[in-house]
Amino acid sequence: MNPNPKVARTPWTKALEALERRSRRRSMRRVALDDDGRWVVDGRPVIHLSSNDYLGLARHPAVVEAAEEALRRWGASASSARLIAGNLEPHRSLEEALAAFEGTEAALLYSTGYMANVGVVSAIVGQGDAVYSDALSHASLIDGCRLSGAELRTYPHADVDALEAMLAEDEASGKFRRRLIVTDGLFSMDGDVAPLAELAALKERFGCWMLVDEAHATGVLGEGGRGSIEQCGLSGRVEFIVGTLGKSLGSFGAYVAAERDAIEYLLNRSRSFIFTTALAPPVVAAAHAALEVLESEPERRERLWDNIRRMARGLEALGAETLGTTTQIFPLLVGGDAETMALSDALLEAGLFAQGIRPPTVPKGTARLRLTVTATLEADEIGRALDILGEVGREQGVIR
Ligand SMILES: Cc1ncc(COP(=O)(O)O)c(C=O)c1O
CATH class of the missing domain: 3.40.640.10 (Type I PLP-dependent aspartate aminotransferase-like (Major domain))
Structure with missing residues (x-):
């Protein structure tokens, strides 16, 4: 609530509007777990490719x-x-x-x-x-x-x-x-x-x-x-x-x-x-x-690396631009801020959670999806994630 009604728009409102105009306004997604322990983001069950819990130890x-x-x-x-x-x-x-x-x-x-x-x-x-x-x-x-x-x-x-x-x-x-x-x-x-x-x-x-x-x-x-x-x-x-x-x-x-x-x-x-x-x-x-x-349990790290290799092969087959990554973090370069967030939203709609990353977190003109692979992903989840990425990425013109 604005405590000073004489000032129609506070500096904060104006700053937020400016961020909005530049597609830089951030907000938080609602992340939950269903009764079977599966991730639900903004109300949708998803394949989660945005976690830093790389070995899946948070719930071990x-x-x-x-x-x-x-x-x-x-x-x-x-x-x-x-x-x-x-x-x-x-x-x-x-x-x-x-x-x-x-x-x-x-x-x-x-x-x-x-x-x-x-x-x-x-x-x-x-x-x-x-x-x-x-x-x-x-x-x-x-x-x-x-x-x-x-x-x-x-x-x-x-x-x-x-x-x-x-x-x-x-x-x-x-x-x-x-x-x-x-x-x-x-x-x-x-x-x-x-x-x-x-x-x-x-x-x-x-x-x-x-x-x-x-x-x-x-x-x-x-x-x-x-x-x-x-x-x-x-x-x-x-x-x-x-x-x-x-x-x-x-x-x-x-x-x-x-x-x-x-x-x-x-x-x-x-x-x-x-x-x-x-x-x-x-x-x-x-x-x-x-x-x-x-x-x-070094086998957890081995599973993670199996998943990383699986994802790398799949993204390469899709012809996705991933800035030469060699690890569990896959940047999918989009470029524009609005385009990046539109892609992230469309993927979420299709059941894949891949957060969009914009400046100042990354340099201007290099907005991207940041996909992370974890040890707990099943092979068929990675397969489905790649299918969704291919389909939605093509629709949005990010993958050719
Ligand atoms: C490279 C790097 N260093 C430090 C941090 C900060 O760590 P924390 O989340 O524990 O504050 C992060 C991200 O969170 C990071 O990506």
């Missing part, structure tokens, strides 16, 4: 049971920040398990991946420092860079030569004290993997640190599901690894893994860690159980 019996047990034992809240009274046994034991998983000395939980990226970057670099970011790094990394006060240098996506030139120039100028390279390991909207081996070689040559955000890579890439760092053979060479608990780990929250003193430093200086209530015990216990399943 061991994960649900761990959350229930923690709920009964510890209650629904940690009731305080970690440094006040919220440092409970589930937090401590999950951090130990995460450090062992990542092969680092220590790990520190954050309430979200957004808060981890913002809180880590802004604590470890500041004025007088430089931070080098891939142009497609996640918004939370970019916000961390901005908040830090360090000079932000953005290199074109995955362009190692451009980064090398920037590093060499800044080295020659001697302008900066500390230097940090930040990147997603697996890019969330494009599905490609960062050229980590080349980036690590550069950071070692130029004496920088490196932070890799493994949000979408954990559980998917690498022999043991440890992510892009493991896949690229860089274990032990990356100073800061950020991981999230809300994707393959089926729960909620995030962590940074690093050497012990770096973690102790963050505990003392990282504002988004210090000034917030600790994660609730049930989500911590759920993530811990999910980590154990991730390690003990």
